[in-house]
Structures are given as structure tokens and as C-alpha cells.
Amino acid sequence: MYKKETKESVDNAERRDFFKKVGLGGVKAVAGAAALFTGSNEAEAAVSWARWFQKNFRLMTEEEKDKAISYLEKKYSEKFEKQMDVDKSPAMEDVLFGYALNIQTCIGCRRCVKACAEENNQSRHDPEIEWIRVLQMEKGNFSIENKGEAVSGNTLNVGEYAHKNAGVTLEGEHYYEPEKVPEKDFFYFPVQCMQCENPPCVKVCPIQATWREPDGIVVIDYDWCFGCRMCMSACPYGARHFNWGKPNLPKENVNPDTHYLGNRPRTNGVMEKCTFCIQRVREGRYPACLEACPVGARKFGNLLDPESEIRKILENKRVFRSKVELNTYPKFFYYID
Amino acid sequence: MLFFRFTAIVFAVLFFINSSFLNQIYSAENTVDECFESRENTSLLYREKIESGKDNVKCSEKTGAVLWYGDPFWNTADMADGKINKKVKRVMRPRGDSLMYMPCSSCHDGVTVPFPDGNEPRELTFHQEVFQENLEMTHGRGRIWCLDCHTPANRETLIGNFGKKISFDKSYELCGRCHGSTYKDWEDGIHGKRIGMWNEQEKKRWWNCTECHDPHSVQVNAFAPLEPEAAPVKPEGLSEH
């Protein structure tokens, strides 16, 4: 009885010790992780408590928006060592933005992709985020050399071209980098957020961090999104991008004119995507990708204005949209001359 | 129990290692000074600071192409006119200063170089760079010659409709005489590049035809293939197949 008790008490003591160590280690781990998470960077260390309770931008009052914006301007200006402006301009009346891209003219030079990165403060590496992706599409390879084994016999598909793909590879090439573009046997197809009127990404977000603004732009509140990436899977155009790590934006490359819902610098773990350069278009200016295009393949305007270039294109050119069968009603049109 | 102490020490050390070593600032100050807007060796400009400390343009490190305009109307002049759309606020970059041989009348004054009779294709003693092959201009594939566009007696102007003279700054009016549907698209803003404000009534900078298309050797230099920007970084898990 006595021996058993001693052994038991020793066991108990060892157990207590064990749990104490595990508990302490655990507490340290959680505290350390929390500390690192909230305050690992010099400027970000000054997180005020109010920020934790900041509301979804769509539901904020004007005063709350102003407060959030002045905090952000201060934080960004400190971090990037220049005066940063964060705008909150609302949608203009009687405006519905539309975009058109001439795939007859596009030469696949990718200047739009890089201009977008410059304008919209995208992370340059780890991860490299680019809101526009240009696909190189094959025109079709119908060469006599491509014929295969002749299929013959008692079958319904005979001949040398049976079961072949009729000359075209269906998926586009993403990583082309030839000496010169356009290459002879290809045409180019840039893809970015289609700003759908029936956006699947908006529907699936569990916390309404993304929504469609009155002027047709689908926006994200970067301070509300918690990075579940439902929207990323729901988007049929691969238009939504995720900050896998802390964005690497050198301060020399920062664009200081930003909008809360647009190109202000993002943080780790949130989604981002093309906003039709909301910071520019709400001030009346063209998006950055359009201005970069050397051949004028990109056109933009107010779909509700019959005099706009976009309306003239819809009337006079042959226009189509991508993946219409999904009923997303995109506002990014493709056309040929 | 020693194991647990060891683990605790390992944890403690790790907690004090800040993750900031990963944020190496990828220094990428825009260092390109001479950039081009459409294709190389045409529409060149220099990067400089404008008011508000912004750059007038940002250029590609890889190709030297202009990517971004700080001020879309920098170095432009008012060119509003147009019978089709009088409300257009059009600014363009004046061509005059960038033309190589201006003023043309210093040679083409009727004395140094006499005014020619007729418009037959003939051997030239100057301006040979304009031609690709002898006596056949690429523009029009041998169907047009110099004085179909240039006023014989005043080489600083071009031939317009109604016998009117067109200045080099508005050379688009000449192009539109033959290329009517393209010209209409250009006036609508559908053909060619325009930057500035998207509202149809607001100011835009238009590109003159010749800023993209060389009028003498259109098929050869008009948007000849150029160097593309860099491809996106390939994700892990994408191998060469």
C-alpha cells in the first residue's frame, strides 16, 4: 500500500511537471506567434486597439471611414517614407464601367501587366502578383506533316487525321517569352477581372469582404478579408490573387495615390484583384493598363454613355465575352476589327 | 525531462528570431532614363520629374518601353478640331521639332533643289533611307510617290482635300484621305492609342498616325515585332513538359 502510494505520488509529480512544461511551452508558443503576427514590422508594431474592431468598409459611416483612412495614411507614409494618400471617393452617378480589348491588335507585349503592377502597388516577388495574365493562343497547325497513323477498318472514324485535335491546342500558353512579339503563328488573349454583373466570387464570400459597387467594379475590403480563398476557387477567370506572404513592395516603386478599395498597399494573407484602377477611373482617368498599351488595343468607358468609345465598339465591332455559359455577365469584352 | 528543457530553449531561441530577414528590400528604383512609347527608336522621351515630385513616365527595366504616365498631357499641345466631333478636347505631341530635316524649305526653295515637273518615280540623290527598293515605295506597294502626299512647292506641308495644305502636326488628316474607315475609327477613339480622361467630353492625348506607323515604309516598320516584357514567375510544380 505504502510503496504503491509512493510510486503513485512520484508518478503524479512527474505528470504535474510534464503538464506544466507542456502548458508553459504552449503558452509561450501561442504568445510568441501572436506577438510576431501582430507586430513583427517596425511601423506595423503600432497597431491601435481600434483597428481590431474596424468594421467592413461597406457598413462604415463617413466618420469611421475618415478615421480608418487617416490611420492608413499615417501607417503607409511611415512605412514607405513618402506622403501617401488614401482616397474613399464613391461611385459616380450614371456610370457603369466597361472594358473592351481588341484581340486583332494585341501583340502580347505584356506592358499592360507591368504597368498595372506599377500603378497598383503589387508585390514584386515572393509572391509575385500580377493582376493581368496574357495568354498566347495557337492559331492552328494544319500541316501535312502532322498526320498520324491512318485509322482504317471497320470503324466510323477513318483517315490520317482521325481523333486528332484539328490543329489547335485549346489551352493558352502563359509563360511565353520569345525575342519578339507577336510571333507569327499565335495571337494573344489578355485576361483580368471581368467585373461580372453576377459575380460568383461575391456570392461565396462568407464575410462579404468583396462586393459589387454601383459603378460596376467588384471591390475587396483588404482589412476585412481573412483569406479563406473561396472566391479564388469560385472565379472562373483566375482573376483573383492571394498575398501568400508579406507583399514585397520596394518603397521606390510605391504609387502614393491610392484608394481604400483599390491600390493601397495590401497585407499578408488577403485577396486582391483588378479594380479597373478605381483610384483613377473615379477621378475620370483611364486605367493604367490602357495607357500602357502601345497599339491601343484596350478601350474603356461608361457603358451608359452612347458617345463613349466602348459603346461605339459594342455597336460596330464583333464583340464576344469569355465563358458566357456561366452566366457571370462580364463587363470585359473582346472584339475584333 | 531534459528533453523538455531542451525543447523549451529551442522554442525560446526561435521566438527571438525575427522574420524580417525575409523582407529583403528588392531594390528596383526605376533607372531607365531614355524610354520609347510605341516601338524602339521612335517616340523617344526622357524620364524627368514633374510637379508634385512624380515621374513624368515610368519605364520598363527590361525593354525601355514607357509603362506608366505620371502626367498624360506632358509635352502636348492643343489640337482640337475635327469636322466629325467638334466637342473633342484633343491634345497631341507636336511633330515639328522631332522631324529630322526641318525646315524643309532650306533646301526645297525652288533654287537649291528645283521644284520637279510631274510626279514620276525617279532616282533620288537624298532621302534614300525612305525607300526600301529602287523606285518602289513600300507605302502603297509602288502605287504612290512623294508628291502624292507632299506639296511640291512647300515641303513643310502636306496635300489636303479641297487643295488645302495640312501641317505636319495634323498629318492624320492626310492619312484619312485614303484610310477612311481607319480614320473614322481613330476619330471615335477605337483605332490607335489614346490616354487621359475616359469621359468622351474630357481631354485626351491622341497619338498621331506617324507616332506608330512610319509613313514611308509602313509595312516594314509599322509595328514590327518588338521585345515583350518578362513572363510571370513560374509557380513551383510547373515543370517543363
Place this chain on the structure above:
Amino acid sequence: MKKADERKKGFIKDLTLYILKGGKGYYSLLIFLSLVIMLWFFGLYHQFSKGLIVTNLTDQVNWGLYLSNFTFLVGVAAGAVTIVFPSYVYHHKQLKEVAVVGEMLAIAAVVMCLLFVIVHLGRPDRLLHIIPGIGVFNFPASMLAWDVLVLNGYLILNLVCAFYYLYKKYKGEEVKKSFFMPIVYIAIVWALSIHTVTAFLYNTMPARAAWNHSILPIKFISTAFASGPAILIITFLIIRKKTKLKIGDEAIDMLSQIFVWCLGIGLFLMFSEIVTAFYHTTEHAYGLKYLISGLHGYSKLVPWYWVSTIFMTFSFIFLLFPSLRKNHKLLPIACVLSIIGIWIEKGLAFVLPGFFPTSLGEVVEYSPSLVEITISSGNWAVGLFLFVILVKGSIGILTKEVTA
């Protein structure tokens, strides 16, 4: 009042003391799990400080090991209904005696699910944003909002069911049927809902052709009702061997019957999927093609798919024979094989094909990074740890070693 409070405190105290008592086997299991949990903390530190870039997820394949495990575990949680349903609706006496173990499995599984969701998020510090009232809850539009609701509801239902039952048993009283039975019935229906909603999370996205088909909820539930009982059978066989709790043969037999028939339905649905996809292979079938024979030269998942299919088919055929089903030396082998098979089939071999090819036609492979494996193992260890101590406590009360 004072007595009831003392009793409740007594319940918790007695239960805790009982859980802390154990032999070598019990403690070595818990210590092993604790070591994995320590590595888990290290992995979490890594991921929380640097972000999800420490995983091998990319823009092209942005759901990976975490949600694979999540999907499987929701199935396991739903599978607990396979013990509750026969017990309370069909009054299967022997199962009813041990039904609480099923509920403990559900609790542990849902806790693991919540852990996997938290580590999947880019900003877990913003978890409060989903709480209705404090945050914005996009209900009923977002399937993920539905999932949060049903999972947490299921957790609460099972906690109430299990601990109320145990508390009553501890006091030596009968459960109050007017309170207990409605909760049990709700829990039975709710179990179906958690896995159906999880399936809807995936199949309501037309952008992902490999997921976008209507058999998904049925496939999920059938494989869930195979994996849940399989885990419970193994648990019961271990309990029989290592503890004093008596579990009847009929209980195990009922579970194994549910197991084999649900596995059969699952296999039939997989077969149906294959015929539908490959009669005339469109691009929508490329996800499945990637699993079966590789796509464009990428074939990392092909061996996993075939192992999973062979394991499940073999278990199914094996368990068709009652003599083999009742052989308690061979039965756990079939259980383990099909748990592994279903874990693959509902896990990575389900989540990854949704991204093959991506919306823009890219094919990018994914295999988990060390951090992901560490964190996932740690999540499993936490769940198993919880399951072990909860079952220990339940056994204590069921064998009447812990009484008021």
C-alpha cells in the same frame, strides 16, 4: 443548489482524475501525441509569422492538404450518426450502450475540422469577422457561412448529448427523455446536413468542373458513413482489448454492415463518375483524368488514386462475406485499408483535381510542404488526444468506475 453545484464540480473533478490515471500504454500514446503537438506549435509559429507562403499552395492550386483533411474529417464527424441512428431510432441495445463513444468521435472530429479551417485562413486573426453580430455573416448566400453554422451547431449538439448522457450516468439516473430525445433526433438529421453542406461548398462552383456535379453530396455521405464506422470499429476493438468496457459483438457487426453497404454505394458512385466523364472526354473530365492516368505528363497523384481505389474495392469485397466480417482479427485490416482509401479519395484526390486544369488552362502540381505536413499531423494529434481522453472519461463512467 449547493449540492447540485458540488455534484457538477465533482463530475468534472472525478472525470479529470480518472482521465489522468492510466497505464504505460495509455501514457505512451499521450506522450507521443504531445510530442507531435510540440512540433505542431513550431509549425504554427512558422506559418503564422511568415504567412501561407510556407506552404506549397499557389494561385493555381490554392486549396491543399488542410482542406483535404477538413473534408475527410467532416465525413468522420457525420459518420457518428451511424451509431446514434441505430441506437435511438432502431433501439439497438448493444449499440445504445456505447453510442456516446460515437458522439465523442464527432466532437474530436469537429474540433479537428475547426483547426484545419483556422490554419487554412490567410488571416486567422480576423476570425471574429465571421461571427454574426460582431462581423458580417453572409448567410444564406455563402456556403461557407452555412458550413460554419452547421459545424458549430453540430459540435454543440454533440457536446450537449454526450455530456448530458454521461452526467446522468454518473449520477446513476436515467436521461430525461423529453429533453434528450429531441436533441438526439436533431443531431441525427444535423449530421447529414454537415456533410451535405460541405459537399455543396465544393460542387456549387461552376468554375471548378471536377467538383461541379450533383453526386457529390451522396458520394460524400456514403463514404462518410463508411469511414465513421470503420474508425469506431477499430476504437471498439481496442477498447475491448485494453479496457473493462464490454461491447457486444452485435454492436460491431451492425457497424460493419453499415460500413460495407455505404462503401458499396460510394464505389458505385465512383464508377458512375468514370463512365460519365470518359464516354466523351471533355475538358471537364481532365481532373479525373489527372487522377487516373495523369495529365500532360503530370502524374504525382496517380499512384495515390490507384492505391485508394484498390484498398476500397478490396475492403468492400472482403466485407461482403459475413464470416470475414465477424472475424475480429481480419476486420480491422479492412477498416484500416478503407480509412486510408477514403482519406485519399475524399482528401487530396478530391480537392486537387478541382484545380486541374486551372480556370485559365494551366496545369500546376502540388505536394504538401513540410510545414503543412507538420501542422496537419499536429491537428490530427490534437484531435486524437482529445478523442482518447474523452473516450477514457466515457469508459470510466460507462463502466461505473466514476460515479457520484
